[in-house]
Each structure stands twice: as structure tokens, then as C-alpha cells.
Amino acid sequence: MLKVKAGDLDKIGLLFERYNRPLYGFLFHMTYQRETSEDMVQQVFYKMLKYRHTFTGSGEVKHWMYSIARNVLKDQVRRKKLAMSGESVEVVASHVAAGLTPEEHLEKKQAKLALQKAMARLSEDYREVLTLNKFQELKYHEIADILGASETAIRTRVHRAMQELKSIYVRMEQ
Template sequence: MNSLADNTIMLKVKAGDLDKMGLLFERYHRPLYGFLFHMTYQRETSEDLVQQVFYKMLKYRETFTATGEFVHWMYSIARNAIKDQGKSLKQRVKHENTDDHTERLSGGLTPEEYLEKKQAKLGLYKAMEKLSDSHREVLTLSKFQELKYQEIAHILDISEIAVKTRAHRAMQELKSIYEKTER
């Protein structure tokens, strides 16, 4: 995404052109949903949180300064929305596989390969659920949202070195948990 264009669009929203928020929604509702889903593992809660985040962006549009990138501001609001939800991430319901249907339609895999891939993915998700919130958050932002460490540092308000360290430790912890569950 073009962060300059995103900032410009958000500045127009801030100035009162509220229809422009639709452009940002079209660009970011899916990545935002993905982030929220990987943090909560609840489909309906994640959908509700997406709506809350966009509502809060409209409500607090005056706080957008365009000194940073729009996505940093958006993910900061999303992180706060999760905290505001008041639900412990440890009380999540069973993981829902959102891309299962898409994989089935893609074809190309034998039934055995499909089952093996699905089981490996489910094992990974179960291992992710066991990570601490901070480790799951940094892995979600870096691996699923494909943000750079510098961007994650800005969102989490920590140093880039701290993000790298947290990501490395999270990967080690994830590997350990995954190996234990695969035995």
C-alpha cells in the first residue's frame, strides 16, 4: 500500500470528507481482520473489532497527525480495541480455519496432501495459541501481516532491536511448542 496516499486520504477524512474512509476500509479491512483473528481466534469477535477500529478511527480522526504511517496508527487502535474488549486471549474458543474453503477450491493437492497440510496448519495454530500475547502479537504482525520490524517497533512503541529479540524468542518458543504437540 502507498502510505503517502493513505495518509493523504486520512487527512481528508480528518478534514471532514468522511466518504474517503470507505477507501481505507476497502484497503485494510482484510489485513486488519487477519491481525485481529490471529490475536483472538474468534471469527465474530474479530469481525466486530474491525468495525470498532474503523468506528474509532472516525471518532478520533482529529488525533491523526500524519507524522507516521496510517497503518501504524490503525494497528495501534486495533491493539487498544483488543485490550478494551476485556477478554483474556487465554479464554478463546476453538480456532476457526478461515482459509479452509479457499484451499479446497484451489485444487492441485491430493486428498492425502491436503489432509497433511491442514493438520500441520492446525498444529501451528494450536501452538500459536499457547504463545504469550506479546510473542503471538509480534509473530502475527511480522509473519501474517508481513510488516517490517521497524514498522512493528513503531506500532508496539518499542525499539527495533526489542522487536527482533521478541520475534526470535517467539519463533524459538513456537518451535518448541509445535514439536511437543507433534510427538
């Protein structure tokens, strides 16, 4: 990113290759909308180019990138009031390719939808920390850097988010 900041704009392609999939995963788990998430990934990289002068190099580029992604997501939510969507064609195809029976596919689909519904009922803060920790597999100190909080606060937030998710899931089952 320091090379991009210095004017070597071709290097943004390397950053895109390295980070577009994890970034897409984060945005998708926050919205459950494939096309919207793809668009937001593009917006993040556009903003990285546009605001490259603000990158200080003092932390990891992915922390700066996720901060931009969070802002893009907030803008998108304000603009369009995102709603959670259902199952994608890719999920069905992956289950068929894995040799699942129709019953097994239905069970996986129902479990995934239940988790999505439970996640959707979480506050945005809880959904965000769970997505970063459980789906993006970021460590607590990395999430703390992205969110501007202490590692202890993030540990507590993840723990409380998991408790809340379990509670919501149990209520849904009843």
C-alpha cells in the first residue's frame, strides 16, 4: 500500500488479488446479498485509491481496508436499508456437488437459514465482531485495531455476542 500511496497504482491489483475474497466474505456475512457485497468490495478498493494519501503505514493494510469496508457498509445501509436475503444458487450447487442427498441438503439449508436469521437479529456491533472473528478468522488484537478498541473489550464483545446468538437461536427453535 505504501507503493500505491507513492504513485505506483499498479500495485493495487496485488492488494485486490490478496484481499478481495476475505473482504467479500466479511461484507457478505454482514448483508447476505451477493451482488451488493461485490459492489461494496469494488467501492472499498476505489476508496483505497482515492484516499491512499491517508494510509500511514503504521498498521497492517488489512486493518485500514476493513475500516474503509465498515464505512462503505454503513453508507450502504443508510442509503438502501439492506435486508437479509435467502439462499444462493452457489450453495445449492456446492451441496449437490458434495453428493448430499436432498434431505441432507434441506437440513443444511435450514440450519444455514436459521443461523442467518439469528445473526440478522443481533445488533450490528455483535454481528460485526462475530463476522470478523468467526467467519474472517481475525484474531482479537486485529479486530481491536480495526474497531479502535482494546483487545479485552473485543474478547468481551465476542463472548457476549455468542451468548446473545445462542439465546436468539434457542428462542427461534421454540
